[in-house]
Amino acid sequence: xxxxxxxxxxxxxxxxxxxxxxxxxxxxxxxxxxxxxxxxxxxxxxxxxxxxxxxxxxxxxxxxxxxxxxxxxxxxxxxxxxxxxxxxxxxxxxxxxxxxxxxxxxxxxxxxxxxxxxxxxxxxxxxxxxxxxxxxxxxxxxxxxxxxxxxxxxxxxxxxxxxxxxxxxxxxxxxxxxxxxxxxxxxxxxxxxxxxxxxxxxxxxxxxxxxxxxxxxxxxxxxxxxxxxxxxxxxxxxxxxxxxxx
Numbered sequence: 001x002x003x004x005x006x007x008x009x010x011x012x013x014x015x016x017x018x019x020x021x022x023x024x025x026x027x028x029x030x031x032x033x034x035x036x037x038x039x040x041x042x043x044x045x046x047x048x049x050x051x052x053x054x055x056x057x058x059x060x061x062x063x064x065x066x067x068x069x070x071x072x073x074x075x076x077x078x079x080x081x082x083x084x085x086x087x088x089x090x091x092x093x094x095x096x097x098x099x100x101x102x103x104x105x106x107x108x109x110x111x112x113x114x115x116x117x118x119x120x121x122x123x124x125x126x127x128x129x130x131x132x133x134x135x136x137x138x139x140x141x142x143x144x145x146x147x148x149x150x151x152x153x154x155x156x157x158x159x160x161x162x163x164x165x166x167x168x169x170x171x172x173x174x175x176x177x178x179x180x181x182x183x184x185x186x187x188x189x190x191x192x193x194x195x196x197x198x199x200x201x202x203x204x205x206x207x208x209x210x211x212x213x214x215x216x217x218x219x220x221x222x223x224x225x226x227x228x229x230x231x232x233x234x235x236x237x238x239x240x241x242x243x244x245x246x
Contacts, residue, residue: 039202043213051095062088083127090124093150109225114143114182114246118175121153125173128157129164133172140177145246151221152244155229158214159186159240166191170237182244189237196238199231 003016010022062085069081115138125132156173163171163186170189175182193199200219222229227242 036202043202055092055095058088058092083124086120087124090150090153094154096150109146109148111144111146112149114145114244115141117149117152121156125156125160129160131168131171132160132164135172135174137174137176138182143177143182143246145182145244147225147244151225155218155221155227155242156184158218162186162214163188163240166238177246180246182246184242184244186240187237188239191238192233193231193238196231196233200229 003019005023007019009026010019014022065081065085065088069078069085072078072081118136122134122136125134160171160173163173166188167190170191172187174185174187176185177183200215202213202216219229221227222242225244227244229240229242231238231240
């Protein structure tokens, strides 16, 4: 019976020892997949609880900032408050998208104008990561594309956060336009990822055994938005790239 099952999955025309050897390898791979699936299911349940708890303090925080905006007079202070309010709104939107993500549902893809989106988002990135070096080679004044703003932000923020943590003075984010694609490269110098092929798997991280969620999430978003996200070790560092069709 075991040989019959092996022939179904591996194929006929092999000796029994070779057949069973290859079948055992398949069973071990099945076991790994099952273990990975169980982790993902547990992660989704935990994520739903986390989303619920994180959303609770956002409302009073938002109201407090709005009240502050009514009593301050300095243009600089108003700008800082508006920036904080924008970040809170982003957190709310990201949590909404994240909740949909862990339910295997995604934010609706819409036609967006990338240049204005990036102009606003770049200010937020610079506030969150003061040492961030951004090289924007895009010359167009307007660029329209089909995507989802909050999911795009999640990919950018995760890649930037990882790069800055790895080498804050040797990290840069490069945007370029080639043919009908916006090419984004997150370049971290003087580092190397030992197991680059498994970097997007759930729970895999070289930082600690309690990390490894951000890049897993980025890959899921990439698959939904068709970003073709990939990572490579190069001569003097690590490069994460993805492409947005416009």
